[in-house]
Amino acid sequence: MNQNDLLNISYADVDTARKEMDRLLKTRQRNYSLPRELYNDPQMFRIDMEEVFQKEWLFVGMTSEIPKKGDYMTVEIGQNPVLVVRDADGSVNAFHNTCRHRGSRLCSQHRGKVANLVCPYHQWTYDLKGNLLFAGTDMGESFDKSQHGLKKAHCKTGGGFIFVCLAKNAPEGDFDDFLATLEEYMEPYDVENTKLAVESNMYEQANWKLVIENNRECYHCAGNHPELLNTLLEWDDTEDPRASEEFLAQYKRQAAEWDAEGIPHEHKSFGVRNRIVRMPLKEGTQVMTIDGSEGCDKLMGRIKNRHLGSMRILHLPNSWNHMQSDHFIVFRVLPISAQESLVTTKWFVHKDAVEGVDYDPAKLRQVWDATNDQDRQLGEENQRGINSLGYEPGPYSETFEFGVINFLDWYSETVQKNLESSDK
Template sequence: MWHSLVTAGEWHADGQGFENMTESIKALVERRVAGKSLDAPFYTSDEVFDLDMKAIFAKHWIFVASEPEVAEPGDALVVNVGTASVIIARDDNGEIRAFHNVCRHRGVRMIPEGKTMIGNIVCPYHSWTYGLDGKLKFYEHMGEDFKPGCNSLKPVALRSIGGLLFICLSDNPPGDIDEMARIMEPYLAPHNVREARVAHQVDLIELGNWKLTMENNRECYHCGPNHPELTIPLFAYGFGFSPTELDEEGRVAAQRYTDLIEVSRSRWEGEGLPSSEVDELTGRPTGFRTQRLPIDQSGESYTMDTRAACRMPIGAVQDKALGALSFWTQPNSWHHFMGDHVITFTALPLSADRTLVRTTWLVNKNAVEGVDYDLERLTEVWKATNQQDADLVEIAQQGAEDPAYETGFYSPYTEGLVEKFAVWYIERLKDYLA
């Protein structure tokens, strides 16, 4: 469904797109109204999607995996970001590296998307062979003047922060990731992700634009009526509420939550667990936010009974009631760190109306399935929640494609993080278009 942009230029229904595309998109960006959802073409337009891939996903730090996904030398993972394909591999010295998945001979894509184990990186076309350090090791028939040292695989910038792996496809990655690493390492270190192992991973295709996926994640306004499993351990009050609209029962529950935050944070900080809110979501290329929040009832884990799903703690902290440390990054990830397991989420755009959401559950590396944890119990809350969110994103996409769609006001109480995501996104487009 194509949308008329009125002041932003004429949109053609025959698929030709904008007249004077760049100027029209600039006008669309400039007309964004603070506190309101984005104009429909931000969610529906192929041209805007192409801009997103160039201005956002090709220029910023993108969360793609965790260190346990490439735990041993020779472990490799191929992640596709738009038309780019990246090999992430651990070499024989234990160092994790990232390379463009493109042979230097004739540009062939060498390894299919997904996980594998390799001793070398071998091009299937003409058998050019690269070490896990990216250096060209084997080639034939290239003549005496050929210089193998000039034909190593092209590296991709990679950073591990607390065991979470971020890549940047740009030759000039944003330097403010150093600040995010400085702040976040102390928050993440107690959970020892680098020494964890993958218990389970699920890929889900959401039938919506990647921004709708992220906006849905950034609020819990929708949680009460849509997430019966998640709202057993999760306090929706942690994501805001209108105090004047609470009934007596709601006021009591909100006060109980406020009191619990104070008591829990004091205990967590005393145990050496940084827990206070850090909000750097806007005004910088590498936007992020973190905060440790209580879990209801036992306070232990995102499970149906709120108790730990794995009997072996993840990391060095023995206190089971750690609540959940949440870590959000712009543009594409969110994570939850508890005493017994960690869950990571990455959203990767596939098209203007398709988004891959990858969820990974991590546990203590020595934990044994069926002995130390039951996989169904470990995963059931977020499997259900992810599908519920996918259903919501799909109908949000359908709404954005409807001719009746108009931008709507965000709740100042419960959708502040959605507004910050939109602000960050518009900031980054303006920077790119300038």
């Protein structure tokens, strides 16, 4: 908890805060930003973690980050360390990264490779499916290893994306339909034959919702993102009401090329939470590099056309992504505190691409390093202004900021639904 959090504690206990959050969400003015407390109060942040990040499906990484048996990655979801590992049959499993003996983290590195999962504290040993193999000889004859396997987290994959859910019962709805469509739309990229080229981690002194809100609109782009706008068309998707006739004609022309190559591109939405759409980039540009030229000499998967634009994939509450012809970029947001978030960006290329020969990591990341830092500054200034006693919720533009409105509608409905189910 940082100093700003301490200054904004306003509820005697979490039960009071839960009731107040429910009231604030029920009485909020739709199409307006949220009340101040929902952006900066530590008790409200705790509820966000309990009712969103501990109950909903979260994007954590790509399957090509753990390509072989025993490869693992770790991620911290609030105070919940999670371990994602590839087992012997190729399956991807997720576990709570805590030993069943005395709770120590099993794996402390961000990535690694193991034959079995061995706790560094007392050497309790688990296989890659979480079964306890060894607990020493001092646990007594009545000790049952089968009752002390690792605690699993729900884990699903689609199109090379890995999602986990920490809830006892994972939400259903249309998530499996989204995964099936993701599998179809990502097929041309052959994600299993890609590799992580470079990664960045950025700490932003802003509430996680402000990070997502900033991403869900390009109203601010013209005044803040010159590097990004070298290639990006600011329309949100093919159904954006602001889209020009020129853009629609370009989309129709490029869509015919994509159809000829069997590249999926039609807009697919699953509520307002999950969306996939392929969008052209500016005429004459190939990918989102500083000058629009190729990012990698090797194209991905079965792709032959360098002018695939960017396939944008949205997954609320914590990810947006850009899939292009020769590399793709994934973004993940994880809350740290009421006023701090971790934004992770990863760039992937063909697994046979050679650094310094086929691609230059500095060129791949130049545009988004600049854009991320610009967004960080915007988010932090937004947070500082919201902390003011003079702040009150302000109106969103229904044309330029409809993506923000959709996000807050989803957030509000999800928290209220989960609060209600928790109280039963």
